[in-house]
Amino acid sequence: MSDNRAKPRPSADSLRAAGFDGVPAAMPELSWPVGAVSERLGIAAPTLRSWDRRHGVGPTHRTGGNHRRYSETDINRVTLMARLTAQGVPAQASADVIASMDDEAVERQLTASDGDPAGDVTAGADRTDPGSDGAGRSAGDGERDDTRAERRQARRGTGPGVAASTIVESIVSAAHQLDGPTLANLYRQTLRQREVGDAWTHVFAPSLRRIGDLWEGGRFGVESEHLASELLQSELRSVVRANRLRLAGPPVLLAGADEEHHHLPLVALEAELARHAVASLFFGPRMPTPALVEAMRRTTPPAVFLWASISRRRHEPFWTALDAVDWPMTVIVGGPGWPTDVRLDHDDIVLRQVDDFDAAVAALLEASGRTR
Structure with a gap:
């Protein structure tokens, strides 16, 4: 049985809220967890x-x-x-x-x-107090100068106040967004704030490992990994260029074992050696054994560093090829690819195996007659 009673008419306000009467209802704002x-x-x-x-x-x-x-x-x-x-x-x-x-x-x-998002945004933070003498010193209040300087250093990334974990997070974020200017600035500031070895061990290597893990997990594209690696290589090479006029003595040789694709640790080593005025010849990844031995014969270096991240055999063709060496030399092997029981029987060659970046630098400096 139908109900013929009159139904109440909707108000104008309710019609507008529902999107009638020419007034569209507001769409909910998109949001994310x-x-x-x-x-x-x-x-x-x-x-x-x-x-x-x-x-x-x-x-x-x-x-x-x-x-x-x-x-x-x-x-x-x-x-x-x-x-x-x-x-x-x-x-x-x-x-x-x-x-x-x-x-x-x-x-x-x-x-x-x-390319410098912090520059304009934080520019006003460094202004001196009213009544300053124009050199950053307030009259009668000079004891605050050191505090101001420390704050300026921290803001610009040149002081000790920025944690390595914070920089790692920022590198990963910039790589994910393909933000080249921020990424390059971050690398540059880190190298100004820290020694190369400290930067590599606590910032750069953890960042690259994290980016690689995210790529393997499907969260990052390979383009992020390539951008992060290429820009880091460029900034490390700038350290070498800045110290080129100081380099002296016979160069040490830096190379990746044959079939070794990774070479950024070698670039970092080249930069740190340059800071110590030690010359080096960088041969990069996948250096064939015959070519490396020929380079050694022609340059008679005091030391050779050979990097391997992929698994190597205990009895490498390289060890046999070293029979051609007839001058005192140190061969240093580093990276997780080398077995722990590497041995070399040679009258003129000292073989050293290192476990980390600092140990590699120390061994190369010692072989070159330098100290840290």
């Missing part, structure tokens, strides 16, 4: 949670179930946070700067093409 943002930006989820909890740079959107989610503007702010910390700006200082910017200013900063 922390895991999705972590995968999108290449920043570890614990780092995102830390930035939210400690520095207030995090999700501002809430779902109907009261779950916190990142909006696009939140993601922009997180991206800028990553870039600033990559430049060496402390996390809290980065957060303070971001908090002072509106959404449009954040977006403009992200699209800036100057």
Whole structure:
């Protein structure tokens, strides 16, 4: 039996809310959980949670179930946070700067093409106090100069205040976003702040391993790994160029074993040796044994370093080829590819096996008659 009673008409406000009367209903804003943002930006989820909890740079959107989610503007702010910390700006200082910017200013900063995202954003942070004498010293308050200098160093990535883990996270994030300028700046600042050996052991090698693991897990493309490696090689080579006029003495030889594809550890060694004014000849990866022995014969080096990351045999053709050597020389082998029981029976050659970067540098310096 039908109900013929008049039904109440919807109000104009309810029609507008439903999208009628020519007034479209507002579409809900898209938002993402922390895991999705972590995968999108290449920043570890614990780092995102830390930035939210400690520095207030995090999700501002809430779902109907009261779950916190990142909006696009939140993601922009997180991206800028990553870039600033990559430049060496402390996390809290980065957060303070971001908090002072509106959404449009954040977006403009992200699209800036100057390659130095920290430069303009933090420029005002280094201004001297009113009443200064123009040299950064406030009248009657000179004892604060050291504190200001330390803050400036930390902001610019030249001081000791930036943790290696923070730099690693920033490198991984920049590689994931294919952000070449930030990546190059990060490498450059790290090499200014740290010695090559420390930078390689605690920053660069962990970063490359992490990027490689993410690529193997399908989260990164191979383009991220290539970009990170190529830019790092370029910055390490700049260290060699900066010290080229200081290089002296017979060069040591640096090479990868035949069929060895990885060579960045050799580039890092070349850079560290250059800092100690030790000349080297870099032959790179996949150096055929006959060619390496011929290079040794023609240059009579005091030492040869041979790198291997893939598994090698205990009885290498290289050991037999060394019979042609008739001058005192040290052969140093490094990398996880070498067996632990490598032996060489030769009157003129000392064979040394090293386990880490510092040991390799020390052995090469000793063979060259240098000290650290």
